[in-house]
Amino acid sequence: MKTFIKLMAALFVGAASLPAGAALKVLATTPDWGALTTELGGDKVNVYVATTALQDVHRVEAKPSLVARARNADLVVATGAELEVGWLPVLLQESGNSRVQSGQPGYFEAVSALKLLEVPSKLDRAMGDIHPLGNPHVQLDPRNIQAVAHALTARLSQIDPAQAAYYAARGKDFDARWDQAIKGWEAKAAPLKGKPVVIMHRDQVYLCHWLGLTEVASIEPKPGVPPTAAYLGSLVGKLTATPAKLILLNAYNDPKAANWLSGRVHTPDVVLPFSVGGSDGAKDLFGLFDDTVNKLLAALK
Amino acid sequence: MRNLRFVVASMTLVTLPALAPAADDVAALRAEMQALKSDYNARVQALEARIQQLESANAAPADAATAVAATRPEPPPPAAAATSSASAFNPAISLILGGSYTTTSRDPADWRIAGFVPAGEEIGPGERSFNLGESELTFSASIDPYFSGTLTAAITADNEIEVEEAFFRTTALRDGLSVKGGRFLSGFGYLNEVHAHAWDFVDQPLVYQAMFGGQYRQNGVQVKWLAPTDLFLEFGAETGNGDNFPGTRLEDNGFNGATLFAHVGGDIGDYTSWRAGASWLTSRAEERPGGIPGADGASAFDSFTGDSDTWVVDGVLKWEPSPRRQLKLQGEYMHRKEDGTFVFDPAGLAALANYGNTQSGWYLQGVYQFAARWRVGARYDSLDSGSPLYSPAASDPPIEFAPPGAAPSPDRLSLMFDWNPSEFSRLRAQFDWDDARDDGHSLTDGDHVLRLQYLYGIGAHGAHKY
Numbered sequence: 001m002k003t004f005i006k007l008m009a010a011l012f013v014g015a016a017s018l019p020a021g022a023a024l025k026v027l028a029t030t031p032d033w034g035a036l037t038t039e040l041g042g043d044k045v046n047v048y049v050a051t052t053a054l055q056d057v058h059r060v061e062a063k064p065s066l067v068a069r070a071r072n073a074d075l076v077v078a079t080g081a082e083l084e085v086g087w088l089p090v091l092l093q094e095s096g097n098s099r100v101q102s103g104q105p106g107y108f109e110a111v112s113a114l115k116l117l118e119v120p121s122k123l124d125r126a127m128g129d130i131h132p133l134g135n136p137h138v139q140l141d142p143r144n145i146q147a148v149a150h151a152l153t154a155r156l157s158q159i160d161p162a163q164a165a166y167y168a169a170r171g172k173d174f175d176a177r178w179d180q181a182i183k184g185w186e187a188k189a190a191p192l193k194g195k196p197v198v199i200m201h202r203d204q205v206y207l208c209h210w211l212g213l214t215e216v217a218s219i220e221p222k223p224g225v226p227p228t229a230a231y232l233g234s235l236v237g238k239l240t241a242t243p244a245k246l247i248l249l250n251a252y253n254d255p256k257a258a259n260w261l262s263g264r265v266h267t268p269d270v271v272l273p274f275s276v277g278g279s280d281g282a283k284d285l286f287g288l289f290d291d292t293v294n295k296l297l298a299a300l301k
Numbered sequence: 302m303r304n305l306r307f308v309v310a311s312m313t314l315v316t317l318p319a320l321a322p323a324a325d326d327v328a329a330l331r332a333e334m335q336a337l338k339s340d341y342n343a344r345v346q347a348l349e350a351r352i353q354q355l356e357s358a359n360a361a362p363a364d365a366a367t368a369v370a371a372t373r374p375e376p377p378p379p380a381a382a383a384t385s386s387a388s389a390f391n392p393a394i395s396l397i398l399g400g401s402y403t404t405t406s407r408d409p410a411d412w413r414i415a416g417f418v419p420a421g422e423e424i425g426p427g428e429r430s431f432n433l434g435e436s437e438l439t440f441s442a443s444i445d446p447y448f449s450g451t452l453t454a455a456i457t458a459d460n461e462i463e464v465e466e467a468f469f470r471t472t473a474l475r476d477g478l479s480v481k482g483g484r485f486l487s488g489f490g491y492l493n494e495v496h497a498h499a500w501d502f503v504d505q506p507l508v509y510q511a512m513f514g515g516q517y518r519q520n521g522v523q524v525k526w527l528a529p530t531d532l533f534l535e536f537g538a539e540t541g542n543g544d545n546f547p548g549t550r551l552e553d554n555g556f557n558g559a560t561l562f563a564h565v566g567g568d569i570g571d572y573t574s575w576r577a578g579a580s581w582l583t584s585r586a587e588e589r590p591g592g593i594p595g596a597d598g599a600s601a602f603d604s605f606t607g608d609s610d611t612w613v614v615d616g617v618l619k620w621e622p623s624p625r626r627q628l629k630l631q632g633e634y635m636h637r638k639e640d641g642t643f644v645f646d647p648a649g650l651a652a653l654a655n656y657g658n659t660q661s662g663w664y665l666q667g668v669y670q671f672a673a674r675w676r677v678g679a680r681y682d683s684l685d686s687g688s689p690l691y692s693p694a695a696s697d698p699p700i701e702f703a704p705p706g707a708a709p710s711p712d713r714l715s716l717m718f719d720w721n722p723s724e725f726s727r728l729r730a731q732f733d734w735d736d737a738r739d740d741g742h743s744l745t746d747g748d749h750v751l752r753l754q755y756l757y758g759i760g761a762h763g764a765h766k767y
Contacts, residue, residue, distance in 0.1 A: 052571060056624035059724075062767050063574040063619075064533030064566025071477050071527045082762070086724070089764045093449075093470070096477040096527045103446075125725060125759075224723065226673060252624055254673065 022046075024160050027066075027073040027100075029084050030057055031276040032139040033110060033148075035285045037077055039174050040153050044163050048073075050091075053278030054252050057083055058129070058224070062090035070095035073106070075159055077152065080109025081116060081136035105159050111136060113151035114144050117205055129224025137203035139275065141210040142182050142289055149174055181286055189293045192300065198239065198247040198267070200258060203274070207248075207292070216244050219257050227257050239265040246270055246299055251278035270299035392442035392450075393761035397498040399434030399754065403427055406749040407738075414511045415740035416686020416709035417660065418591035418605070420546045421514025426504070426735065426750045433458040434754075437465065437498060439763075447473040453496070465496075466518070477527035487519045488537045488562045489580040490633055491615035499765055501629070501668045502717050503731045503752045507682035508635050508662030511711075512611060514546050517582070519560065533566040533576070547609040547637070548584030558584030566767075576767060577616040584609055586641070605656065607641010617767075625673040632665040643691070657699065660687040668717070678717040684737075686711070709740040727756040 023046040028034035034049035041047070048069045051060055057079070070076065070091040078084055092101055099106035116134025123132050138144045153171030157164035193212040199205070200219045208215050217238060221231045239261070247269035249258045255271065262269040272292050273282035281291030403409075405426055412425040435455040443449045449472050453465040468483030486494045492509060493516050505515050521541020528534035543557025544550040551557045559582075566576035588604045617631040636659070643656040662685065668678035686709045690699035713736060719729035733750040 054623070059624060061574070061619065061621075062764070063568065064564070064576045064767060065531075065568045065574060067527070067535075067767075068531055068533040068567075072529055072531070085762045086764050090766055093472075094479075094527070094766070096474060096479040096525065098473045098475045101472050125723075129723070254625055 024074045024156070025069075025072050026075045026077060027069045028077040029079060029088060030139070031278075032145075032285065032288070033077040033079065035276040035288075036145060036149060036152060037075075037156075039285065040149060040167060040170050041156055042166070042170055044160065044166060045156070053273060053275035053282070056252055058086065060084070060087045062087045062094065066091050067094045070100060071097050073097065073100050075106050075108060075155070076100040077108045078110070079136050079138065080111040081133040082131055083136035105155065108152060108155050110138060110144075110148045110152075113147045114138055117209060118202065128220075128222030135202055135205055138206055140204065140207035140292070142178065142185065143210065144206065145285060146175065146178050146182070149178070177286075181289065185289050185293050189296065192296055195246065195300065196242070196244040198235075198244045198258075198261070200247075200249050200253050203250065204248050204272075207272075211293075211296070213246075216242060219247075219261065226254075232257060232261060235261060236264045239267065243267065246296065248272060250274035268299045270295050272296070390442070392440040395439045395758060395760035395763055397437040397439075398757045398759070399436070399498060401427070401432050401434060401503065401752050401754040403429050403432060403753075404751045405429055407746070412738065412748070414507060414684065414686075414737045415711050417511040417684065417711070418589075419514075420511060423515050424510040425737075426733070426748070426752070434756075435463075435497065437496070439761075441761075443472065444469065447471065477529060479525050481523040481525070482521070484518055484520045485523065487517045487539055487560055487582070488523060488525070488564075489517055489560050489582050489611075490613045490635070491576070491578060491617055491631060492633065493517055494766060498756050498758065501666065501676075501678055502680055502715055503729065503754050506633070506664035506666075506680065507684055507711060507713055507737055508633065508664055511660075511662060511684055512547070512635055512637060518545050520544055521556065531567075533564070535564040537562045543584045547586060547589070547611070547639070549586045549589050551585065551587055558582065572622050573618065573620045574767075575616070575618040577614075579612070579614050581612045582610070588644070602643035602645050602654075602656065604644045605639070605641060606643075607639060607656070609637060609639045611635060611637040625670070627670040629668045629670075630666070632663065634661070634663040636661040652693075655692045655697075655699070656689065657691075658687045658689040661685045674721045676717075676719050676721070678715075678719075680715045680717070682711075682713040682715075684711045711737040711739055713737055724762075725758045727754075729754045729756070 023044055024041065026034075026037050026041070026045050026047045027050060028037055028047055029050050031049050031051065031053055034047050037045055037047050050066050050069070051057055066087075067090075073095075076088075076092070078088055092107075097106075098104065101107060111133070116136070116138070118131075119134040120127070120130050120132065123130065138148075149171060153167050156167045160167070189211050195213055196216040197208065197213045198217045198219060199208065199215050202218070202220075202223050205215070207213070217235055219227055219232075219235070221227055227235075243265065244267050247258050247262050247267055249255055249269055249271045251271060251274050253271075255269070258269045261267075271279075272295055273279035273288055276282055276284060276288050278288070279291050279295075281294070282288040403426060409426055409428055413419065414424075435457055437453060437455050439451065439453045441449065441451040448469045450469050452467045455463045455465045457463060464484060466483075466485050468481050468485040471478075471480045474480065486496075488494060490509075492500070492505065493513070504510070509515060519539050519541040521539060523537060523539040525535060525537040528536075537560075539560040540556040540558065542550050548558050560580065562578060562580035564576055564578040566574070568574050585608055587606050589606070590604050591602070613633055613635045615631070615633040617629065619630075620628045638657075638659045640657045641655075642653055645652045645654060662683060664680060664682045666678060666680035668676055670676045688701050688708070690701055692699045713733055715731055715733045717729060717731045719727055721727050729752075731750075731752045731754070733748070733752075735748040735750050738746075738748065
């Protein structure tokens with residue numbers, strides 16, 4: 001008992017004597033928000049990303065390593081709209097860190113800056129894994145990234161006012177480069193407009209919305225529900241009658257059903273990075289969209 | 302389209318009585334009906350709101366109806382504004398439904414863990430045939446900017462309501478500190494804090510059943526502190542009234558017992574995470590009922606008064622190479638030492654004797670998710686009931702209380718297979734080779750237990766601990 005108290009006391013003193021004024025500690029739930037925070041915060045932020053592009057963000061565990069990062073975070077950058085509902089509440093609860101609780105300046109939700117698509121008018125879990133507040137997979141529309149960047153710049157300045165000018169300058173710089181980049185991607189992706197595509201999960205909706213791709217079918221019969229053989233059979237019939245140009249897959253998806261369908265209906269399937277780190281080309285946010293547009297165009301040929 | 306027709310029809314009906322004062326409005330509405338084709342959904346909502354306005358206007362005096370009609374061009378108020386705020390702060394509610402079908406090769410009524418004092422009634426494989434499990438109802442919400450609260454009630458098959466957990470927790474403390482108070486699952490060990498619906502097997506390992514009757518609940522307070530390191534390092538201390546096996550509630554003021562625990566955890570590479578821990582629990586029992594079956598099968602004592610110290614080391618490792626595959630290995634070793642006196646009352650003659658024993662047990666389990674919705678698992682349980690020592694008087698040297706023949710060696714092997722159609726449903730089959738009754742001489746035949754279980758969750762999306 002005495003040793004235990006001594007150990008606790010020693011660690012407590014250690015905590016109190018940590019250097020002040022170090023870089024802002026940020027815990028980002030996805031690689032995309034991690035990359036964006038790095039773009040905006042430069043060397044004034046120290047970003048830890050909770051997941052990789054090869055994980056399904058719906059199903060992540062509240063791992064001890066993440067609880068430890070949440071405890072020390074000055075800012076948590078999450079998607080929101082209940083995307084992380086299965087694990088982030090536990091992280092925040094276990095963190096013993098009042099600064100990053102929901103409602104505090106240290107808790108930022110990307111969707112707070114956005115208007116979500118597919119807000120359901122009816123809620124029933126018989127409809128599958130639906131998100132009551134709207135589709136939270138917002139990162140594949142670069143205009144969303146831009147809106148979140150504005151809000152995140154403001155938030156960084158709010159919690160680290162000493163560096164406000166630095167964040168404002170970086171935010172402005174990013175905004176200009178991103179504007180240019182969007183113009184480039186949109187010009188390049190013009191041939192994709194109106195092309196019929198098959199999607200895997202509702203997490204490709206924002207990409208389709210941005211590029212004007214027409215979603216004609218979904219490999220998941222309902223969100224989060226894997227396809228049955230009978231359902232895939234009906235898709236073959238449907239896609240033979242009204243062919244699609246592409247079948248879209250994400251890096252983290254199980255490719256089996258899409259590969260099978262691709263072979264049956266002679267439509268190419270294309271694996272998109274989905275998040276920063278999801279492909280060799282998607283090293284940062286610019287790379288994510290470069291690679292996504294390039295892969296789509298290459299598959300269309 | 303059927304929906305639209307219904308709206309138009311009901312609107313016409315509703316507006317009829319108000320036709321005289323609102324004739325112009327009806328004409329305007331008719332014109333708008335044409336426009337509906339272009340913007341179907343939004344318009345239907347707007348019209349529904351307007352119908353509500355007209356309905357309330359009809360109930361009111363005629364001039365009031367005209368007044369409402371006159372304000373018609375204004376957009377209808379958003380739906381959110383119309384709902385009462387009384388329900389807006391309702392807590393998150395979730396309900397777990399569970400049940401099982403059980404077959405056993407031996408009579409479940411004589412199930413016991415050889416060499417161990419029964420630690421409660423909720424142990425063992427349960428009854429044969431269909432069994433309704435506990436329906437678990439959880440309410441939770443932030444209380445204010447400083448606290449959050451949670452209640453988990455279990456509605457049992459016997460139509461009783463049990464408070465599983467009811468606690469507050471701080472949310473405004475910083476530097477890794479948090480405080481919890483009320484009744485809660487103790488931070489002792491790894492599996493102790495896991496709710497029944499999140500277990501990987503139908504029941505708790507034998508060691509938890511023998512040492513705690515399932516799970517150790519604290520009626521008291523807990524303080525936890527998380528170290529400011531990137532390595533997960535957590536320390537906790539609890540105290541309470543001790544009113545949970547192996548302790549009993551004391552008549553004194555103050556606390557009974559304490560729990561201390563420490564957990565450490567982290568990642569190995571991108572796919573592997575782990576947590577390990579050690580915990581210690583001390584508590585005092587006063588006239589705790591119980592009885593070890595002695596050599597002749599009769600109870601060796603009736604009640605125990607004394608100190609009980611338990612410690613555990615636990616570890617869990619998860620390897621997740623893809624979003625659809627996971628291997629989870631976990632194990633715990635528990636050790637308990639009890640010292641005190643027991644009352645032995647064979648024929649109304651309350652004899653007192655000194656008593657001491659050291660018991661231990663462990664389990665090791667592995668669960669492998671081999672496809673998105675399928676898992677298999679295996680678990681092995683083993684217990685050591687120790688060698689009870691007693692002496693008729695404090696001055697006498699202790700005597701080993703050993704029944705003839707071999708010592709009890711309760712153990713069990715379980716295999717599990719489950720299918721998880723979604724995050725909210727689970728169907729499971731579990732088969733046990735259950736030798737918990739094995740006392741080494743008279744009850745050595747094992748039991749074969751098959752259980753088919755369902756677990757469904759409705760309501761708020763729960764978030765599970767690691």
